Amino acid sequence: MNEERQSAPPQETMMQHEVCLRRVQQHFVQAVCSCGWLSAARLSESLAAEEGRDHAILYNGAFSEEIL
Numbered sequence: 710m711n712e713e714r715q716s717a718p719p720q721e722t723m724m725q726h727e728v729c730l731r732r733v734q735q736h737f738v739q740a741v742c743s744c745g746w747l748s749a750a751r752l753s754e755s756l757a758a759e760e761g762r763d764h765a766i767l768y769n770g771a772f773s774e775e776i777l
């Protein structure tokens with residue numbers, strides 16, 4: 710018997726992960742992803758960027774260092 714089973718990819722991989730940075734309360738920067746993920750607000754822009762990049766790498770998404 711030939712049972713063919715097509716497994717749909719999990720929702721997680723279908724989701725777009727586009728991470729960018731946004732300024733919070735003038736002094737803080739936070740990484741924001743289109744999936745709804747947020748990093749902690751950081752005083753250091755490079756730290757927020759690092760966290761955002763980590764998230765993008767983890768989910769095979771895109772990262773932009775542009776601050777909105």
Ligand SMILES: [Zn+2]
Pocket residue numbers: 725726727742743744745746764768770
């Ligand atoms: Zn995400």
